[in-house]
Amino acid sequence: MLVALSSDKGSPGTTTSALALASAWSGSTLLVESDLFGGDLGVRLRRRREGALPEAPTVLTVAAASRTSSASDLASRHAHQFTRDLAVVPGHLCAEQAAGGVDWQALGVALAASSVPVFVDLGRVQAASPLVGVAALADLVVVVGRASPGSVVRLRERLNRLIPAVASHRAAPAGRRVRVYPLLVSSARHGRADVADVCRVLDDSPAHPFLAGAGFVAWDPKAVARLEAGEDPRGRLSRTELMCSADVVWKEIGGLVKHATEASLRAAEVPSADDRRSSKQRSVRSLT
Numbered sequence: 001m002l003v004a005l006s007s008d009k010g011s012p013g014t015t016t017s018a019l020a021l022a023s024a025w026s027g028s029t030l031l032v033e034s035d036l037f038g039g040d041l042g043v044r045l046r047r048r049r050e051g052a053l054p055e056a057p058t059v060l061t062v063a064a065a066s067r068t069s070s071a072s073d074l075a076s077r078h079a080h081q082f083t084r085d086l087a088v089v090p091g092h093l094c095a096e097q098a099a100g101g102v103d104w105q106a107l108g109v110a111l112a113a114s115s116v117p118v119f120v121d122l123g124r125v126q127a128a129s130p131l132v133g134v135a136a137l138a139d140l141v142v143v144v145g146r147a148s149p150g151s152v153v154r155l156r157e158r159l160n161r162l163i164p165a166v167a168s169h170r171a172a173p174a175g176r177r178v179r180v181y182p183l184l185v186s187s188a189r190h191g192r193a194d195v196a197d198v199c200r201v202l203d204d205s206p207a208h209p210f211l212a213g214a215g216f217v218a219w220d221p222k223a224v225a226r227l228e229a230g231e232d233p234r235g236r237l238s239r240t241e242l243m244c245s246a247d248v249v250w251k252e253i254g255g256l257v258k259h260a261t262e263a264s265l266r267a268a269e270v271p272s273a274d275d276r277r278s279s280k281q282r283s284v285r286s287l288t
């Protein structure tokens, strides 16, 4: 299972939401930070016993290794164990480290092949980004935004541009449809109403047929600090607004991803290459 998180411009909370969702997942999970502009997890996370994460390996290590291996434990092998269930591959620190020569597509293939569920934080992704190919390999693309009117409009415009870009990269497996999930960072009090507003805004949008639901992660700075300090997310932290809201989201997307994986396996048995091509063209046409 591969879930990709991305955002439009600004810093709406993509990395924090990815950390919260991956921490809420039941069982072993891998969080990979693959942000072209440089990562934050390496400097923000503190393990309970060992403290800060070492500076390497990073996502660039996994990307380099994935050029020569497609082993299902490739990403896990280069991850740092953060809590009992969550392993983390932090992003490189500075954008310049990733200038040229990084095979992002190979990284995406390795993450999609992982035997452990993977959440990959792609940061800001525009249609021409080399990370669109990684999003195309995901079972679900979560697009993170804030709840202010301006951010919601940006979220809609981002979805309308990202979906055709992802669809045009999507060759295999057969019959897989782009599935997107808008995720707001909002207060626990207003989150549900904000999500309903976003759904209304997206109702008439070309992105609408591709929506697999929508949700919110609560704004909760104290809980974020505890999570980043390595506290067990299944203990008292699980009762915070942050983790309760992440729990609701993962229950919804967990079901969606399972359903999508089963449907794509069924579809892979049926259509010919021509069927695949025409269904992909139909999906892309509806967005242009």
Ligand SMILES: Nc1ncnc2c1ncn2[C@@H]1O[C@H](COP(=O)(O)OP(=O)(O)O)[C@@H](O)[C@H]1O
Binding pocket: 007, 010, 011, 012, 013, 014, 015, 016, 017, 040, 123, 185, 217, 218, 219, 220, 221, 222, 224, 242
């Ligand atoms: N749910 C949240 N509750 C409290 N603070 C948050 C939350 N989400 C993000 N933040 C804060 O907002 C800032 C930007 O978040 P970050 O996850 O780094 O955004 P992005 O990855 O989109 O750039 C950080 O200071 C982070 O701690």
Ligand SMILES: [Mg+2]
Binding pocket: 014, 015, 016, 035, 040, 121, 123
């Ligand atoms: Mg980030």
